[in-house]
Amino acid sequence: MKTVFKRSKVLKDCPTHYCPGCGHGIAHRLIAEVIEELDIRGRTIGIAPVGCAVLAYNYLDVDMIEVAHGRAPAVATGMKRTNPDSIIFSYQGDGDLAAIGTAEIIHAAHRAEQITVVFINNAVFGMTGGQMAPTTLLGQVTATTPEGRQSNGQGYPLQVSEILALLPGTVYVERCALSSVPRIRQAKAALKHAFELQMNGALGLSLVEILSPCPTYWRMSPSDAMKWIEEDMSKVFPIARLKG
Amino acid sequence: MGTAEVTNVSKRILMCGNEAMAEAAVIAGCDAYFGYPITPQNEISAYMARRMAEEGRVFIQSESELAAINMVFGASATGKRAMTSSSSPGISLMQEGISYLAGAELPAVIVNVMRGGPGLGNIAPAQGDYFQATRGGGHGDYKTFVFGPSSVQELADCMPLAFDLADQYRMPVMILADGILGQMMEPLTLDPKPRRPLPPKDWALTGAKDREQNIVRSLWLADGALEALNKKLQARYREIEKNEVLCEEYLLDDAEIVIVAYGIVARIARAAVIEAREEGIPVGMIRPITLWPFPSQQISRAAEQFPLLLTVEMSSGQMLQDVQLAVAGKAPVLFHGRMGGGVPSVDELLEKIKELTVSHKL
Numbered sequence: 297m298k299t300v301f302k303r304s305k306v307l308k309d310c311p312t313h314y315c316p317g318c319g320h321g322i323a324h325r326l327i328a329e330v331i332e333e334l335d336i337r338g339r340t341i342g343i344a345p346v347g348c349a350v351l352a353y354n355y356l357d358v359d360m361i362e363v364a365h366g367r368a369p370a371v372a373t374g375m376k377r378t379n380p381d382s383i384i385f386s387y388q389g390d391g392d393l394a395a396i397g398t399a400e401i402i403h404a405a406h407r408a409e410q411i412t413v414v415f416i417n418n419a420v421f422g423m424t425g426g427q428m429a430p431t432t433l434l435g436q437v438t439a440t441t442p443e444g445r446q447s448n449g450q451g452y453p454l455q456v457s458e459i460l461a462l463l464p465g466t467v468y469v470e471r472c473a474l475s476s477v478p479r480i481r482q483a484k485a486a487l488k489h490a491f492e493l494q495m496n497g498a499l500g501l502s503l504v505e506i507l508s509p510c511p512t513y514w515r516m517s518p519s520d521a522m523k524w525i526e527e528d529m530s531k532v533f534p535i536a537r538l539k540g
Numbered sequence: 541m542g543t544a545e546v547t548n549v550s551k552r553i554l555m556c557g558n559e560a561m562a563e564a565a566v567i568a569g570c571d572a573y574f575g576y577p578i579t580p581q582n583e584i585s586a587y588m589a590r591r592m593a594e595e596g597r598v599f600i601q602s603e604s605e606l607a608a609i610n611m612v613f614g615a616s617a618t619g620k621r622a623m624t625s626s627s628s629p630g631i632s633l634m635q636e637g638i639s640y641l642a643g644a645e646l647p648a649v650i651v652n653v654m655r656g657g658p659g660l661g662n663i664a665p666a667q668g669d670y671f672q673a674t675r676g677g678g679h680g681d682y683k684t685f686v687f688g689p690s691s692v693q694e695l696a697d698c699m700p701l702a703f704d705l706a707d708q709y710r711m712p713v714m715i716l717a718d719g720i721l722g723q724m725m726e727p728l729t730l731d732p733k734p735r736r737p738l739p740p741k742d743w744a745l746t747g748a749k750d751r752e753q754n755i756v757r758s759l760w761l762a763d764g765a766l767e768a769l770n771k772k773l774q775a776r777y778r779e780i781e782k783n784e785v786l787c788e789e790y791l792l793d794d795a796e797i798v799i800v801a802y803g804i805v806a807r808i809a810r811a812a813v814i815e816a817r818e819e820g821i822p823v824g825m826i827r828p829i830t831l832w833p834f835p836s837q838q839i840s841r842a843a844e845q846f847p848l849l850l851t852v853e854m855s856s857g858q859m860l861q862d863v864q865l866a867v868a869g870k871a872p873v874l875f876h877g878r879m880g881g882g883v884p885s886v887d888e889l890l891e892k893i894k895e896l897t898v899s900h901k902l
Contacts, residue, residue, distance in 0.1 A: 338749030341618070353755045359745040361617050361756040364640050367610035370602065374614025374622065375745070377598045378572050382618070382747055400610070403603035 304328035306337055306357050313351060317518025319474045319508030320348060323416060324355050326484045327387070330491055331358060340383040341375055343368045347389035348422040366397025369404030372411040383494055385412040391421045394430040394456045401456065408465035408500040412490045415457070415503055418510040419529060426513030430454035433532055438513065453532050457505045461539040467500035468493055468540030471533060473507035475525035479535070486537075493540075502540070507533055552729055557692045558583035558722040560730075561625070561651055561715065564699035566591050567732050570649070571620035572598035574611035576630060579663045580719040581653035584625040605630040609637030609650075616646040617756045619744030621703055625651035627719075628669050629660060631677075638712050639678030642773070643758030645743075647706030649699070650684070651715045653722040656881030664881025665719030667803060670858035673716050674832040681770055683777050685713040685784070686831040688802035692726035694829070700733045705784065707738045709776055716831060718854065720804045720883070780833050787835035788827040791817070795824030796902045797893060798842050800863050801852045802828045805884065809852055812889035819890075821897055831859070836866035843870040848900055850874045850892070852884060872900070 303309060306328035314320045331337055337358055344352040346365035353360035363371045368386035376384045393401050393415050404411065420438055421427040427440040431453050435444040461469040468490055472483035483506055490502035507529050509521035516524060555563065562584045565573070573588040585601065592599035598615070602608040608624045615622035626634065631652045641648050654669050656662040673686045685705050687698040695717060702713040745754050760766040791813060792798065801809040806827040816823040826842055828835050843849060849871055851860045857875050864873050876892045878884050896902065 337747070339747035341745045341747065343614075350759060353753070353757070357748070357753050359748045359754045361614070361644075361745055362759055363613065364610060364636055367606065367613075367637070370607040370610035371614035371617075373600065373607075374572065374574065374611035374616075375618050377600065377611075378615040378620040378622070379618050379746075399603055400607055403607065407600075 304332045306331045308355050308357050310354065312355055314348065315512045317509055317511035317521055318348070319418065319506070319510070320416065322474050322480060323414065323506055323508060324352060326480070326487055327385070327414065328356055330484065330488045333488065334491055334495065336383050336491070336495065339381060340385070343371055343384070343386040345386070345388045345392040347392050349387055349389060349416065350423070352387055366392050366395070367400055368392065368397065369400040369409070369411070369413065373404055373407070373409050376409060376411050383412070383491060385414060385491070387414045388416070389422070390415075390417045390419065390429040390431040394454050398456070401460070402463075405460050405463045405465045405501045410494055410498065411501055412494050413501065413503040414487065415505040416508045417505055417533065418508045420510050420513045422510050422513055431533070433528060437515075455533065457503065457538055460503055465500050466503065466539055467498045468502040469538040471505040471507065471535050471538060473525050473530060473535050474509065475507065475522040505533070507535065550729060550731055552727050554725055554727050555692060556583055556723055556725045557695045557717060558653065559587045560692045560696040560728055561699055561717070562587040562591065563730060564696040565623055565649065565703070566595060567730060568700035568703045569621050570597070570623050570703065572611070572615040572622045574600050574602050574608040574622065574624050575626065576602050576605050576608050578627045578630045580655060580722050581625050581627050581651065583722070584651065605633035606637065609634040612648045613637055613641060613646060616641070616648050617644070617745050619741040619746060623649040623651070625653065627653045627655045628657050628666070631669060631672070635672070635678035638684060639676070639680050639682065640758055641712045642676070642682035642684065643680065643769070644756050645710040646756065647710055648712045649702045649706055649715070650712055651717065654716065654718045662881045663719060665804060665854065665883060666879070666881055667718060667805065667854040667858070668879065669716065670831065670853070670855060673714050674834070674862070682773060683711070683832055685709070685711060685780065687713070687715050688828060688831040689715065689717065689721070690803050690806040690827065692721070692724065693728040695721060696728055696730055697733070704736045704738065707741070708736060709780060711776070716803070718804050784830060785833045785835050786829035787838050788829060789838065790825040790827060792824035792826070792842065792846070794822045795846050796821070796848065797823045797896055798846045798849045799823060799825040799852055800828070800839065800849055800859070801825065802831060802859065805852050805854055808884055808886055809889060811886045812893065815886060815890055816893050821893060823893055828859070834862045834866070836862070839863055839866035840868070840870070843867040846871065847902065848872055848874065848896060850876065850896065852876045852889060854878050854883060
């Protein structure tokens with residue numbers, strides 16, 4: 297019999313704490329598969345954010361650190377500069393990267409740090425109970441935008457990847473999604489490319505943004521959440537290679 | 541490469557305190573320096589920018605103190621020796637990171653060249669960050685090891701020790717200097733101190749090659765797990781309090797007044813002690829070199845032997861509380877303090893001493 301699918305050796309054999317229909321589990325698996333396929337487990341260090349994925353080290357079987365909210369790109373900088381042969385990646389949500397950590401991501405990119413950033417955008421703060429994120433869509437109802445997000449007073453969805461793509465210090469920026477099998481395959485290809493760039497010593501930061509479902513705080517079924525990414529979220533956050 | 545190191549070792553040289561700390565850190569094997577400009581400590585980063593490049597090591601001017609302390613966090617987690625330096629407002633910004641270093645049990649060396657506060661304050665020397673340094677400073681129940689050196693030589697001497705202590709006890713170590721110590725120039729000798737035997741960094745994140753995954757974390761959600769970590773940290777702190785106290789006792793034998801002072805204030809107080817003795821007033825001094833762990837036993841003993849203690853600080857009376865705790869009512873503890881960048885003069889202290897001899901009928 298031919299094995300057509302198995303769990304990556306870099307992914308631990310345990311249930312996750314994520315809600316049903318959450319995208320983190322898929323994103324973790326893609327990263328694990330890429331690390332295994334590139335044979336870099338022995339020199340990879342991962343950085344877990346503050347947010348739903350804070351326990352990512354319980355699932356990804358690589359050396360990992362958990363850091364203060366938003367500071368992952370600074371921590372990654374300290375690691376990479378002192379260990380240029382290591383492969384450093386941060387895994388950050390939209391609160392972590394696009395709210396409290398904007399200074400750190402902008403400046404890590406601006407310094408052209410040779411790190412890989414996985415940016416999970418689900419348009420909401422998950423762990424704290426579904427509050428507005430910088431990436432929350434206009435009209436989207438959250439715990440802190442009960443009438444739906446209004447641009448007047450609550451601002452517009454922040455397109456961090458487009459900002460980062462403008463900086464000379466980024467070598468690769470791509471926005472992917474987990475809303476269908478082809479999209480998931482493309483996300484894996486993007487992650488692999490981002491890690492390969494770092495392995496090959498590309499002179500800058502590589503970032504993969506992943507539009508990821510949060511059925512719990514979108515108040516939707518998992519299948520409706522996938523549709524919402526395709527029909528609503530991707531209009532504000534176009535799924536495309538933005539640079540490199 | 542390395543010529544400055546060779547010429548700087550074991551020779552009498554003239555340096556300002558900030559540069560002396562920087563060179564001593566290079567000699568101590570500091571792998572990486574991260575910092576953001578702030579007066580009065582800028583000589584450290586300017587010196588490190590040049591010297592770390594000469595040594596092929598890492599220097600980064602960060603975008604903020606938040607980033608600097610988190611770069612230290614990252615480098616330290618991989619087992620490297622990392623440091624940062626700043627001054628009071630910048631150190632406030634680092635407190636979140638220092639708490640994470642303590643929680644994750646990571647070594648780090650942090651220099652605070654204190655200036656006047658609160659707020660933006662001024663750039664004059666001060667000792668108003670004593671509470672912040674010795675009580676932990678950030679959130680949670682933790683300590684940082686704190687040195688309060690009082691000469692350029694001592695600033696340099698405590699650097700290799702700071703790196704060793706940080707590695708041995710897996711915790712942040714702070715050098716609490718001030719604007720005068722950082723700026724003033726004095727002759728010194730830079731000797732690489734004998735290294736302590738240090739435990740292997742088998743916890744470091746180096747890539748899980750042929751071994752199980754290492755995790756560096758400060759989040760402990762399971763029932764009782766965080767309390768267990770806290771108990772482990774507190775046991776370590778008690779061990780440090782027992783083994784690592786440093787303090788100088790100066791002309792105590794026949795003293796009727798014992799001054800307690802640290803840092804640059806101890807230099808001024810030393811001159812006042814000498815002048816008071818020339819005028820026939822027997823004054824001595826206890827000078828804490830480690831501010832945490834605090835020399836409580838030495839001060840407690842002094843309170844049993846001598847009639848009066850006088851704490852002098854460039855603050856409203858912060859170390860004063862540690863002195864009072866150590867004395868525990870066994871002797872009167874008086875205080876003389878200056879704030880907001882005010883520096884006590886030798887004459888000012890001499891005047892205070894004379895007042896006390898009258899008011900307390902010594």
